Amino acid sequence: MALRATPVPDNAPNKITVKELDFFYGDFHALTDITVDIKEKAVTAFIGPSGCGKSTFLRCFNRMNDLIPGARAEGLVSLDGQDIFETGVDPVDLRRRIGMIFQQPNPFPMSIYDNVAFGPRLQGVSKKAELDEIVQHSLERANLWKEVKDILGRGGLTLSGGQQQRLCIARVLAVEPEVMLMDEPCSAIDPTSVQKIEDLMAELKDRITIIIVTHNMQQAARVSDFTAFFLQEVAGDPAILVEYDRTSNLFTSPKDRRTEDYITGRFG
């Protein structure tokens, strides 16, 4: 944990900018008027009660919501100043730049090696030596190499839940993303593995921007530099972004009463 000693400077560039974003599933208005700047090479946490649209918001960034029929977004989301909803933007290219880790570890039913090599192969890397190099490097970055280096041919699904999640992280790292979205990555795995993944996030943010959705406020407090608190005040109404600040400020001196209620309520 010592690795994340230096705080992200105030003048750190914005990696993702969101302005006045509204989001709909068919007739259901899920999110309204979200405006937020995500800092580069920092960890940003989205917290809030279940069903408050955190995951929906997260999936806007790599346009994963495009896969859901009837889902649509209004407003601006830009990556490095480029509007990602513009017609010229191919979501397939976008997802190479913005990797995603899911709540349920989801290794493909193939070998550990093939799991990690999947992304590079999609991009046309086919030389064995080059793939070997990428696979080893990615597994090392995901702190999984030592555990699997002798069993690379074994199925990814034979690993433990925590190892599977790190395999999924290695799989994402293999395509060298600029941003990694993590949708409650630790909610389905054991505590020891959670520790490993949290350490990993601290190491990875030297090079990539991480956004994590979490139910666990202690986790948000431990791993993130910035925190955004989402809330759906009335059932059926769209959720809003209540407060967004440096994690240290948000947890110690929240500006909004609702944020305070939420974090103190949970901490008892």
Place this chain on the structure above:
Amino acid sequence: MSKRITNAIALGMLWIAALITVAVLGTVIGYVVINGIGELSPRFIFTWPEGVAAEGGVWPTIVSTLYVTALAMVIITPIAILAAVYLAEYAVQGRLVGTIRFAADSLASVPSIVMGLFGLALFVEAAGIGFSMLSAALALSFLMLPIVMRTTEEAIRAVPKYIRWGSYGLGATKWQTVSRIVLPAAMPRIITGIILSTGRAVGETAVVIYTMGQAINLPVSPLDSGRPMTVHLYLLAMEGINLPAAYGTALLLMILILGFNLGARFFLRRNRKV
């Protein structure tokens, strides 16, 4: 009546129903085994029928059956898989797709003798292919196609969403996701469906009797005619030529189908955990 008695009666009925099912199956299998086991020998399996009473073996009929089944499988597998991929992954789910599914299900329930008649009219006569392995395989494929297509579609749908998300999340296109993730993951169940439909084809009589001919012949080219095991069995029994050989053939047929079913189970088991 007290709840306890009602419960006991219900349980008793379920028991009896289950017992009857097992008893029927056991009787049929037992009867065929007892009557056919004496016939089974390498000679019976590997030699030709001889003489007026078709003594000797059934080798050409086994070859004809396996030949036509394999040919039908080769014809339907690519079509069924492509159609299922389209239905499960690409088609906009709505009335049209519902209609296609309904048509496939209806096709699967067309009486096989009707399919045989249709095969006779279309392939044997109109297309001029004649009584042959090819005509029979084409007619059989009409019967197998909807089964394989529907099981394949189910297999594709059974691939968990989050595995697909993982692929899309890495920047895979739809086709890359389907071809590299979804189909390989669904393959054990797809192959199981194919094997099961193969078992159906092996036991099919009505379709092949109209399309393959009856001549005892060892088929080499797809245009050769032949006599499948089921038809051989039918002729031996109905014309009273050789009842013991009929039971022998029946037993062989059952073993073959059982083999296919066990093969399918074994395959599915082995591939369940990767």
